[in-house]
């Protein structure tokens with residue numbers, strides 16, 4: 001209960017922060033919602049009353065006008081607030097989505113990796129998906145709850161004047177509605193897992209349909225019919241899952257309607273009896289008869305609204321859980337950044353990913369000297385990227401510390417700290433900008449530097465082939481006249497971006513994996529040029545490229561097992577040596593096969 005109160009306060013706070021007037025609007029909408037049916041009921045009663053009184057037509061019209069004016073105002077008010085509510089529903093949803101996204105963008109990287117972190121974000125983000133989700137329906141739900149609550153009190157009051165037995169019957173009716181509502185909620189809970197798993201299956205299937213990567217398989221493997229079968233089966237499974245729910249809804253409607261009929265019959269009989277006895281005027285019949293129907297409906301709306309509000313308050317927990325996350329890194333004012341040259345030292349650094357049993361980085365100690373070109377090599381999954389992520393301040397060591405020029409990483413403000421690094425990550429993502437904007441990424445434009453990095457990254461030639469040169473947009477899905485960059489071109493673009501940032505530490509995680517051999521060779525040649533006044537860390541599986549680095553470390557199962565220059569590691573004849581030899585063998589073998597294939601066809605052969 002305490003949590004529900006806290007979440008109610010949180011929702012009201014968010015609404016107030018969005019627009020203080022929205023709370024006032026909710027109040028007015030509630031009043032108009034309740035007033036309109038009541039005024040309409042009164043109008044019918046008065047019309048009969050005046051007719052029976054036999055008043056003059058002039059008087060009749062005047063009185064009619066006096067009642068129609070407030071009804072008109074209530075009608076207009078109702079309509080106006082409905083529009084206001086619709087408009088603000090979308091704005092409030094956008095406002096909340098913005099808050100969640102801003103929080104996500106500001107969260108430290110460790111808080112957004114892993115299944116649980118992603119779920120936390122998805123759960124919060126889904127609350128803003130459409131007008132059926134929490135932040136889309138909240139205003140409507142509050143108005144519904146307040147109006148139905150006010151309505152129930154009002155109509156119980158009216159009907160209890162007619163017959164006190166009504167209170168008992170209304171109580172029984174209320175119990176039936178509550179009973180079914182609770183049953184419905186329980187049923188929803190019971191079916192939730194099965195429904196969620198089913199819709200997850202369907203969502204995935206529909207997502208896969210639209211996936212460009214699968215279109216080739218669909219055609220070659222003739223998967224169309226198979227897809228359809230799986231979809232039909234999933235939809236049939238959905239109907240089977242919700243069958244008990246549909247049955248319950250039918251039973252509920254039948255009993256509720258019987259209750260309404262019973263209540264109406266009682267009100268008709270009682271009012272006719274009282275009219276016959278002269279205890280109430282004839283016109284009251286309209287009010288009492290109408291009130292029963294309105295009350296029954298309002299009770300159902302109220303119980304429903306309470307149930308919905310309960311769900312909404314439970315869902316608010318998802319928002320609260322996401323938004324109340326504290327940070328992992330230092331966000332206070334930290335030490336000022338050290339001047340170049342920089343050295344990096346790792347002392348007994350260990351790191352285990354959330355939910356992993358074994359550490360990915362295991363008690364690693366390493367010093368990287370100023371302006372050193374360090375290569376990190378090792379098998380897939382050895383921990384190379386994780387190590388660079390720790391150095392770059394994306395992950396936080398579980399134990400041990402990383403020092404920059406002797407100052408612990410944790411003493412720097414993390415945003416300041418990021419200024420030290422210019423990375424090219426393995427994962428590449430593009431915003432919808434032009435090539436030029438992507439390279440510059442919001443930094444001041446320096447033409448000399450810009451042209452230099454285009455050349456160093458091998459982008460100059462690529463750009464020269466585009467009609468709009470470096471103004472070419474790079475996400476075709478958004479700009480039809482844009483270009484789709486190949487994996488290699490994208491890699492060059494990301495390298496240019498890193499070089500333009502011009503930070504003291506270059507982190508290159510497989511920067512040439514997608515490049516053709518000539519482009520790769522060119523980048524290696526330039527690499528020693530553009531990294532000479534920087535400390536650089538270079539991860540690559542191509543040992544021919546790392547052999548020229550000042551020092552190579554070999555990582556195995558999160559541990560540094562070998563350190564030295566290429567020549568030193570080759571003499572040790574351990575893992576590095578084996579890997580290098582294996583690569584050299586395949587390279588030589590490939591080359592020989594290629595040369596054989598390229599030999600001229602023997603004389604006399606059929607061409």
Ligand SMILES: Nc1ncnc2c1ncn2[C@@H]1O[C@H](COP(=O)(O)OP(=O)(O)OP(=O)(O)O)[C@@H](O)[C@H]1O
Pocket residue numbers: 113114353354356360378379380381382383384385386387
């Ligand atoms: N976000 C994550 N959550 C859980 N485990 C992760 C995560 N990222 C990486 N790992 C695991 O940590 C280990 C090391 O991954 P890492 O990417 O650092 O290896 P790597 O040496 O760079 O591999 P590769 O050469 O394939 O790029 C792997 O077993 C990987 O599955």
